[in-house]
Amino acid sequence: MRSRQFVGLRIDDFVTRHIVRFLRRRGWRETIVPFTGYGTAEHVRVMGRLVLRPTKPRTYLGMYAGQFLNQRGWRNFVSIPVPRRPATIQVAGRQLEVVTDRSGYIDVAVRTAGLSAGWQDVTISTDEASATPAPVQVVSSDEGFGLISDIDDTILSTWLPRAFLAAWNSFVLTEGNRQAVPGMARMYQQFLAEHPGAPIVYVSTGSWSTLPFLNRFMKRHGFPKGPMLLTDFGPTEASWFRSGPQHKRHSFAELARDFPNIRWLMVGDDGQHDPALYREFAELRPDRVRAIAIRRLSPTEQILAHGTASLLRDNADLRWDSPVVPEVLGADGDELAPRVSRALKEPD
Template sequence: MAARPIIAARVEDRLNRVANRLLDSRGWQESILAFTGYGNSEQLRILARIVMRPSEDLGIVQAAQALLYRRGWRNFMNAAKVDARLWVVIDDTRIPVQADRGGYIDVRVRNPGLQPGWHNVRLEGDGGSSALAPVQVIGDDTTFGIVSDIDDTIITTLLPRPMLAAWNSFVLTEQARQAVPGMARLYQQLLTAHPGAPIVFVSTGSWNTYPMIQRFMTRHGIPRGAILFTDWGPTQTSWFRSGVDHKRRCLRELARDLPHISWLLVGDDGQHDPDLYAEFASLQPGHVRARAIRQLTPGEHTLAHGLPMEVASDARWQPDTAPEVRAPDGDGLAAQMNDLLAPGR
């Protein structure tokens, strides 16, 4: 018999159902938030969320202001639709899928013949809503890809100190976020040198920040790719989700879904990326080409940990393959990787 969900999950589920009834009575409508997925010649990974939103009653000026001057907390104002279903529509194929308790869709469906490149997959909800989910189909002959962290790797957020994280996530306007110098240029150069290669962003951030992160990447020239966030709410068995376990699971899934790709793993030394990447390179050496670690400044380390430098782990894995390079920005990392990642090596 399945174990009963913990009280936090039961309370959250109850509140979601009550909220759905209340919002429905006030005229809120079903809405599909489509996230960027990936796939291969055999299957596609579709990512989305079904939520309740107010009807479109904002004027043009108000809507423009909401988009251009949006504070972080607005990204979290969504209500999950309970027991939601939708259809994945690809040409004449219609595939029914069920959202999880948080309204999230994370499913793999058969690829009916989409060729390598970018495609838009149509999602249709039972409530009449629809959306287009971008999916990158990766060719079977592609052997290189990039996995990138987000916080303090491409965007400076000064995580994980709680007060600073809350200020950056909930208070600052989007235009106040700063990009890490040189990272967009590094990724553009690497993907130009490896046509058709994917970039996948793996982060412990919340799915609610997805629209903001997408706009940030567009403004700063970060190449588009699948984004794998997590839900910050309780699970069926625990009060809080483990960020390290989330990243570890994402790396395993990428190795399984795209077995022919050897990844460049890019992160920073502010949290667990060096240890996690070294562990993965030791356990899956055929799936890791190299590791690139962005070095935080002493000030950033102090804000993140209360110490002016990274504290090395005595238990850190030491992989025999997958060399590691470190630098404070993208240009420094690029200078060290020119020969390491040259095509044909």
């Protein structure tokens, strides 16, 4: 006897289905939102999302007023997915037919042959949405260094996870009011300049809906371009909310599988679970982690994040044994950079 689907999924699917029908009658049409993928000469991971958007711009807003409102944080979370729709991926002369998932996402590994290292474009299309380029970073099989970075409170000050402040920062403030953590962009640029061709992958529990804002933020503040592995709000197969730590564990495992020769520098912060998750991965796969760098939140940030100035540490942090890989702490990128450099020079 087949078990019934979780009630949260059924409700979510019901609402999405009826909204899509309503908006199609209002003239909204399919649009591909490309995500940045990654891969090697043998395979690439292609990601994107199929959503509905109005075909005509809202002319009743003046140009400047429209630009201002479009940068309000809440607009990042308003998107209407098109679930279970056929789509076509073209990469390296091959054509692959796929179907979007229940939230409109496309996430598929495509076998390739002889792709050159560097940035490449694949295309995603449907019978309604025109072919849209999706960037893919192809990494050489000889590359042995890579960088994994968290986003919230590591490169972007958000004051997460306190509910009121998180909502204010995410839904109300304009993009220009978001602050970059000092020195982090310089540190990333430095290490990638020392390892030309190495990938940087941003792994965060943030929503895919914030991707347009994150792309603009990173470009404005000089952060290196790289794939982002984000998640989505809403129910899962078994619960009403997704697990942020589980999303990160799964992403680390995928990167270890997809890049078997890379040893990662993992950068995060001590505001939530990064220290425990990074150490867990390093202990499970010490051959895949070169070093761990943790940004220490200021007392003010700790109070805003936890309601106390003392650091709330995971049980995994409370241990007596030595770390299996070098670990460094610092208040920002300028403080972390020289410490990470020394750690990377330490013999294995």
